[in-house]
Amino acid sequence: MTSHERLVEQYEDALFALLMEGVAEMNGQAALELNQALQRDPGAQVPAAVRDRCEKTVRAAFVKRRLGATGRRSARWLGRVAVAAALGALMFTGVFAASEQVRVATLNALIQVMDDRTEITFQGVQVESRQNSSETAAGLDYHYNIALEWLPEGFELDHGRINSNGNRVSYTSPLDGEIFVSITPCGPGLVYNLNTEDCKKKDVVIRDHPAELYITNEEMIARRFHDIGLINIWSDMMIYWIDSEQQVIVQVDAMNLTEEEMIRLAEGVHWR
Amino acid sequence: MWADREIAGQGCSDQEFILRLYQEFHRLMFYIAQKYTDSQGRQEEIVQESLGKLVERAGQLRHFQPAVLASYIAVTVQHTAVDCLRMLREDREHLVCLEDLAGQAGVEAGEMDERLIVQEDIQRLNRALKKLDPKSRMVLEGKYFLGYDDQKLGRMLGCQPASVRMVLTRARRKTLELMRQEENAYDKS
Numbered sequence: 001m002t003s004h005e006r007l008v009e010q011y012e013d014a015l016f017a018l019l020m021e022g023v024a025e026m027n028g029q030a031a032l033e034l035n036q037a038l039q040r041d042p043g044a045q046v047p048a049a050v051r052d053r054c055e056k057t058v059r060a061a062f063v064k065r066r067l068g069a070t071g072r073r074s075a076r077w078l079g080r081v082a083v084a085a086a087l088g089a090l091m092f093t094g095v096f097a098a099s100e101q102v103r104v105a106t107l108n109a110l111i112q113v114m115d116d117r118t119e120i121t122f123q124g125v126q127v128e129s130r131q132n133s134s135e136t137a138a139g140l141d142y143h144y145n146i147a148l149e150w151l152p153e154g155f156e157l158d159h160g161r162i163n164s165n166g167n168r169v170s171y172t173s174p175l176d177g178e179i180f181v182s183i184t185p186c187g188p189g190l191v192y193n194l195n196t197e198d199c200k201k202k203d204v205v206i207r208d209h210p211a212e213l214y215i216t217n218e219e220m221i222a223r224r225f226h227d228i229g230l231i232n233i234w235s236d237m238m239i240y241w242i243d244s245e246q247q248v249i250v251q252v253d254a255m256n257l258t259e260e261e262m263i264r265l266a267e268g269v270h271w272r
Numbered sequence: 273m274w275a276d277r278e279i280a281g282q283g284c285s286d287q288e289f290i291l292r293l294y295q296e297f298h299r300l301m302f303y304i305a306q307k308y309t310d311s312q313g314r315q316e317e318i319v320q321e322s323l324g325k326l327v328e329r330a331g332q333l334r335h336f337q338p339a340v341l342a343s344y345i346a347v348t349v350q351h352t353a354v355d356c357l358r359m360l361r362e363d364r365e366h367l368v369c370l371e372d373l374a375g376q377a378g379v380e381a382g383e384m385d386e387r388l389i390v391q392e393d394i395q396r397l398n399r400a401l402k403k404l405d406p407k408s409r410m411v412l413e414g415k416y417f418l419g420y421d422d423q424k425l426g427r428m429l430g431c432q433p434a435s436v437r438m439v440l441t442r443a444r445r446k447t448l449e450l451m452r453q454e455e456n457a458y459d460k461s
Binding site: 019022025057 | 286287290291294296297298299300302303311312313314316317319320323324327337338339340341342343344345346347356391393394395397398401412413415416417437440441444445447448
């Protein structure tokens with residue numbers, strides 16, 4: 001690149017920076033007016049449950065940012081994967097239910113139960129040979145790298161996503177029921193939030209992993225769903241466990257299932 | 273309303289500021305997300321991802337004027353929507369906002385004119401951006417609205433950071449050519 005070309009490029013860059021600032025202001029005025037119109041439009045209302053979840057996302061992002069800033073990454077993943085695989089389940093089983101400060105194999109997880117949520121913070125450094133996948137099950141259909149051995153009648157695949165934060169798939173039924181399954185790799189600094197507000201907790205075991213089943217109480221179901229017109233929802237449950245061998249959190253959320261069906265659903269989760 | 277304040281978010285923490293921002297603009301964010309997908313689940317994902325991006329730049333956003341802030345939020349949601357859907361469909365060539373479908377022009381690169389920075393240019397640029405192909409528009413918005421660095425722009429475009437400079441140059445020149453065409457058409461009429 002010649003000196004002249006470089007100067008032209010710098011000039012264009014500065015010109016665009018100035019002009020785009022003007023465009024941002026111009027379009028911003030239109031966006032402000034649109035926002036004001038939407039505030040007055042009852043049809044643009046966002047359900048309270050959705051708003052709550054988005055606000056939780058903001059809070060979680062700030063917790064993650066604070067953790068990163070204060071260097072609370074003192075705990076370490078120790079040892080080799082082989083050792084972790086051998087010891088993980090034993091160590092995890094012993095302390096999971098009883099303690100806030102949990103050591104999952106070589107992974108430290110701080111579990112904080114708050115009024116509106118349960119927050120799990122993982123501390124440590126990355127294990128290079130992590131797999132984050134269970135054995136691929138033959139004969140099952142994988143969607144977004146997740147397969148279910150059993151899907152309740154009437155539920156159909158809706159959508160999903162695959163990204164660096166993990167895999168997620170959802171299913172819906174015609175009667176407003178929804179099932180979400182997510183597989184999230186437990187990396188250092190991960191802050192994982194679970195909506196456990198107004199839930200009854202039960203300890204269960206899913207494929208040899210200690211897991212927690214949260215059953216949303218009726219009052220919350222009424223507030224979260226019935227009040228916004230989703231009157232067909234009669235149950236809302238969440239089950240999660242940490243697979244210390246694969247170093248993932250598995251979370252299953254489902255509506256309109258019984259406890260037995262919920263556990264059956266969770267038992268049949270596979271990922272790759 | 274935010275429009276009534278000179279600077280939004282004075283005297284509160286970054287977290288409170290972003291939460292207030294969200295409370296003020298959540299309808300706009302979902303409204304924009306709805307343009308890209310009918311799925312409510314995906315709309316929520318788009319808004320949540322957008323919020324994550326706003327959190328990253330909370331300190332900077334606090335000093336924006338309300339109109340620039342609104343524009344920043346709108347463009348962030350648009351970009352996030354395209355990103356999310358592209359990842360989902362793995363089909364980056366066919367993803368554009370429905371509003372962007374009209375008037376996509378293929379334009380040859382041209383030479384640079386020296387121009388005065390006047391309101392007329394801003395309006396002309398705004399119109400040119402709407403005619404620009406989605407990729408060029410996104411890279412310009414990413415660079416000049418959202419302040420993305422080459423690394424981030426490279427990820428967005430699916431190219432190496434070293435190639436971003438060339439993509440930006442092409443995008444700028446396409447835009448300038450569109451602006452020049454409009455100017456010429458106006459002169460002839």
